[in-house]
Amino acid sequence: MSASDLLWTRFQAPLIPVRGETRSAPVNRIFCVGRNYHAHAVEMGRPVDKSVETPFYFTKSPQTLTVSGAEVAYPSGTNNFHYEMELVVVIGVPGFRVPADKAHELIYGYAAGLDMTRRDLQLVARDKGRPWDLGKDVEESAVIGEIVPMPGTVLEFGAITLEVDGEVRQSSDLDKLIWNIREIIADLSHYYHLQPGDLIYTGTPEGVGAVTPGAALHGSVADVGTVDLRIVPGE
Numbered sequence: 001m002s003a004s005d006l007l008w009t010r011f012q013a014p015l016i017p018v019r020g021e022t023r024s025a026p027v028n029r030i031f032c033v034g035r036n037y038h039a040h041a042v043e044m045g046r047p048v049d050k051s052v053e054t055p056f057y058f059t060k061s062p063q064t065l066t067v068s069g070a071e072v073a074y075p076s077g078t079n080n081f082h083y084e085m086e087l088v089v090v091i092g093v094p095g096f097r098v099p100a101d102k103a104h105e106l107i108y109g110y111a112a113g114l115d116m117t118r119r120d121l122q123l124v125a126r127d128k129g130r131p132w133d134l135g136k137d138v139e140e141s142a143v144i145g146e147i148v149p150m151p152g153t154v155l156e157f158g159a160i161t162l163e164v165d166g167e168v169r170q171s172s173d174l175d176k177l178i179w180n181i182r183e184i185i186a187d188l189s190h191y192y193h194l195q196p197g198d199l200i201y202t203g204t205p206e207g208v209g210a211v212t213p214g215a216a217l218h219g220s221v222a223d224v225g226t227v228d229l230r231i232v233p234g235e
């Protein structure tokens with residue numbers, strides 16, 4: 001089928017650069033873990049008891065993917081646009097119903113990411129029992145840095161930080177993940193046939209907050225990489 005057989009141009013998400021690779025990574029799906037650091041769950045007023053709860057997820061469409069270094073317009077419909085700094089797991093091998101002790105086999109690598117959020121709309125949805133899409137599936141809101149290939153490697157610790165205009169706003173460690181990377185892959189693969197190009201945003205630590213036009217965000221995950229974003233005035 002050629003382009004002339006299509007009514008309009010087929011959507012293609014931006015490609016993600018990969019360290020040490022001339023080839024880039026196409027995205028498949030974007031999964032996000034909710035409330036995966038205790039201190040963030042508490043700041044959102046929803047503490048997590050792992051002994052009785054399971055992880056939960058939301059998704060962002062591939063249309064939201066934005067590569068680090070972008071300028072992003074302040075989105076419409078919000079007065080409380082928040083940053084959430086996260087480690088992103090990049091899936092490179094298909095898997096379904098994967099046990100935790102084999103979860104590493106699916107991992108291609110990692111990236112630093114930002115899960116940008118219309119917090120006001122997310123909280124209205126949460127409190128009314130509505131879907132989170134207007135709060136989370138925001139255009140240009142799934143920001144990702146360069147992918148670092150680490151096939152089969154499970155990250156268990158490492159500093160995760162976010163600065164806004166040079167000031168540290170989030171500072172934690174991957175060892176504080178409530179559900180670790182093995183547990184997330186095992187659980188998520190119970191519901192989805194995970195595929196190469198699937199991204200898993202693993203949740204944000206405490207310190208989330210609002211940004212306004214002009215803000216420069218710089219995030220970092222130790223031994224992985226960085227992510228940068230500038231907010232510019234909205235349409």
Ligand code: MN
Pocket residue numbers: 032033034084086115201203204
């Ligand atoms: Mn998040």
